[in-house]
Amino acid sequence: MNLWREAALVAGKDLRIEARSRVTLGQVIPFGMIVVLLFAFALDPDRGVLERVAPGLFWIAVLLALLLAVGRAFAIETHHGARDGLRIAGLDGSAIFLGKAAAIAAQLLVLEVVVGIGVIVLYGVEIHGLGVILLTAAAATIGLAATGTLYGVLAAGLRLRETLLPLLLLPVLAPVMLGATRAFEDGLAGVPGDAWPWVGMLSVFAVLYSAIGVLAFDALWEEAT
Amino acid sequence: MTTTTPTPSGRGVTAAMAPDRDQLLAPVVRRVIGWLTLVSLVALALFGLWGAPTDAVQGDAQRVMYLHVPAAWLAYLAFFVTAAASALFLIPRTRAQVWDRLAGASAELGVMFTGLALALGSIWGRPVWGVWWAWDARLVSTALLFFLFLGYCALRRVPAADPVGAAKRNAIAALFAFADVPIVHFSVEWWRTLHQKATVFNPELNPQIHGVMGLTLWLGTLAFTLMYVYLLDRRYRLAVLEADQADVELEQAILDRTRARSAHV
Numbered sequence: 001m002n003l004w005r006e007a008a009l010v011a012g013k014d015l016r017i018e019a020r021s022r023v024t025l026g027q028v029i030p031f032g033m034i035v036v037l038l039f040a041f042a043l044d045p046d047r048g049v050l051e052r053v054a055p056g057l058f059w060i061a062v063l064l065a066l067l068l069a070v071g072r073a074f075a076i077e078t079h080h081g082a083r084d085g086l087r088i089a090g091l092d093g094s095a096i097f098l099g100k101a102a103a104i105a106a107q108l109l110v111l112e113v114v115v116g117i118g119v120i121v122l123y124g125v126e127i128h129g130l131g132v133i134l135l136t137a138a139a140a141t142i143g144l145a146a147t148g149t150l151y152g153v154l155a156a157g158l159r160l161r162e163t164l165l166p167l168l169l170l171p172v173l174a175p176v177m178l179g180a181t182r183a184f185e186d187g188l189a190g191v192p193g194d195a196w197p198w199v200g201m202l203s204v205f206a207v208l209y210s211a212i213g214v215l216a217f218d219a220l221w222e223e224a225t
Numbered sequence: 226m227t228t229t230t231p232t233p234s235g236r237g238v239t240a241a242m243a244p245d246r247d248q249l250l251a252p253v254v255r256r257v258i259g260w261l262t263l264v265s266l267v268a269l270a271l272f273g274l275w276g277a278p279t280d281a282v283q284g285d286a287q288r289v290m291y292l293h294v295p296a297a298w299l300a301y302l303a304f305f306v307t308a309a310a311s312a313l314f315l316i317p318r319t320r321a322q323v324w325d326r327l328a329g330a331s332a333e334l335g336v337m338f339t340g341l342a343l344a345l346g347s348i349w350g351r352p353v354w355g356v357w358w359a360w361d362a363r364l365v366s367t368a369l370l371f372f373l374f375l376g377y378c379a380l381r382r383v384p385a386a387d388p389v390g391a392a393k394r395n396a397i398a399a400l401f402a403f404a405d406v407p408i409v410h411f412s413v414e415w416w417r418t419l420h421q422k423a424t425v426f427n428p429e430l431n432p433q434i435h436g437v438m439g440l441t442l443w444l445g446t447l448a449f450t451l452m453y454v455y456l457l458d459r460r461y462r463l464a465v466l467e468a469d470q471a472d473v474e475l476e477q478a479i480l481d482r483t484r485a486r487s488a489h490v
Contacts, residue, residue: 150401151401154380154394154397154398154401155380158380158383158385159383159384160383164376164379164380164383167372167375167376167379168376168377168379168380168398170372171369171372171373171376171405172373172401172402172405174369174409174412175405175408175409175412175413178412178413178416179412182416197415198415201408201411201412201415204408205408208404208408212401212404216397216401219393219397220394220397222390223387223390223391223393223394
């Protein structure tokens, strides 16, 4: 079996578990939506602040939801000897990384669509450059999923992992938060020219952390007990 | 640089790794560095408070720089040592517990120096800039650096059943954090381009520093570097003693258990 086929198997397994348990659909996405609502309470919709800061609020909601999605992605490996099962199946560590990251990315994309619609409807946002928005979301999501998977396995099996994961993951993701927010602002304003350096930075981040994940996941997967 | 006091450190649990080093520095070297640290810190206080002239623009507030700049420099050095030691640990040929402990000790000092640099910068910024905090590129990336390695230190504190595996995981985590530093730096730089250039390492601006001021800054850097080496040695030693203590406690617990059981019988 080659790497991509193995990765597709792992991604398929994770998405099948999601389809049956509906944790992302029933818990993580509603969580993202409640965050969007809470921001409106915090920033008072009448002041016109929400529309201006919508890109930042959108990515904060995605980032917080990512923490839950990553926790979930590794929680499903802890029961019924699932981890040993994957190990015995002879799957390559790189393939497990790519598969799990792809499954997280797929769930994040669904979440971004739902939360995005929420932001458009509730905050009264208008989009003037859809292409930039889509490209930014794609690059940022790959970066978020790769980094999340990497730190997810790092914290998996540790005591204190629930509190440790956000502290480890969020500072690393600060550049993604920054770049995706700036690129979204340019995309909403319809000045895509300003967004390309940010999209480039997000792409470099995504490639870098995907590469690190492919190389390092095996060692971390072995250590996670 | 020899090991002196024989301790049972790491016996058993670290059998998979190369023999351990009980002390980072030979006691003589450590003592000399300790005294040099003290002397240079006193000299820095004298020069910083009285020797160097008062800055024409910033007034006495500028004197904070004699601590702030060395602290920031040491923060970078400490994190670099953490990354280098972590890489050495991960390479099978050079794997030894000394690198793991060195990485941990250096990261803690790095977090301390980063925190110090941020706090001192804030104290300096209040009278000079008029604000405690500005969203300047270097401020923001330093704050992120602080949290990146604070997370690493938190990870190191998590108790683990398998010390070798934990050390490997910590080393990988340190390299992840280090890989993020340039990205953080450039993204924040793009975001906030109104930063001021470094003064000492900028050749164009160098002549603008008064001779004694420049000397004091270098003295501060020397004093802080010596202090870093000394504290690194002490923190390393503490890690060795902690491991010894854990071993002793474990043996005691086993002994107590065995005694209690034989008393029952």
